[in-house]
Amino acid sequence: MKAIYMFLFSLTILCSSCEIIDDLKPSSQKQTGNDTDTTGTTNPSGNNPDPVAEKPDYVESTPQDLMHQSYGPDDLQKYDIHIPAKRSYTKTKVVIILHGGSWKELDKGFMNNYVSQIKSKGDNWVIVNANYRLTFQNGIKYDQQLQDLGTLITKILSLRQQYNFSDKIYFIGASAGGHLALSYAFTVDKGKYVKGVSVIAAPVDLTSEKIRVGEFGQDIENLIGKPYSQDPEAYKRASPRFQVTRVAPPVIMFYGGKDDFIPSDQGEMLSQQLQANSVIRSYNFYPEQGHEWMLLSETIDKTLVFFGDDNTRK
DSSP states (O other), X not given: OOOOOOBOSOSOOOOOOOOOOGXXXXXXXXXXXXXXXXXXXXXXXXXXXXXXXXXXXXXXXXXXXXXXXXXXXXXXXXXXXEEOSEEOTTTOEEEEEEOOSTTTSXXXXXXXXXXXXXXXXXXXXXXXXXXXXXXXXXXXXXHHHHHHHHHHHHHHHTTHHHHTOOSOEEEEEETHHHHHHHHIIIIIITTSSEEEEEEESOOOOTTOTTTSSHHHXXXXXXXXXXOTTTOHHHHHHTOGGGTOOTTOOOEEEEEEXXXXXXXXXXXXXXXXXXXXXXXXXXXXXXXXXXXXXXXXHHHHHHHHHHHHTTSOOO
């Protein structure tokens, strides 16, 4: 199966390479990157019987772009899904894109350039560009946002028979969206459906004093629902750095040296934790990049290769 082509933000700059919430689950080698040693094992996908006993290898149909679809009753529980013309029930993978915005703002429209970039690299991806509920809404915090990802994945998997694609899920997340993608993969999915995660400038240790300052510190407090001094364990529980286990999926990370919000040591800490658990990883550091990432085409390219263009990921 040779189907993947490459991933995330745009323009060119030199690279210096470089508890677990079961009720949130959806119902139903060696790799090289910049500045990285990436040995580990892929994750079991589970033994879930397929609802369709036999499907043709590939089906040729009409490509479809279904916009503003609902996966829940809230106005923010919406997604766009882009389905290629040629797809396979076993081989066409799903990539879910999650926007940033400090867990409190922005929406999927800010990630349309990701969709365009992935489409330009090839046609073997079902692309899902998703919203999730935000912390400015009453009662929406970390757990509710993870619930949204589980509900979204359940909805996407329910479309498999109709549109003929696989149950292999990959995440691409920017900033807060990357944090949620990692947390969901590490604590909820735990190797069931999520086969890879790519993050740009994602906060991974919410206990770090470096990022608990200024406006972003207030955003983290809003996500957790209380000050750090009152419950540091809640901040740790919501930090991907402390959620890694040996069944975590492969992770590719992109961080910049001029990021005023998320220092690059956040990525370094996650990379070290992944290495300690023998999880495939690739840490990519760009000294001239800030939080407003300007290397989308290159990042998408590297991401899609990492996700398995050479069939090393199943």
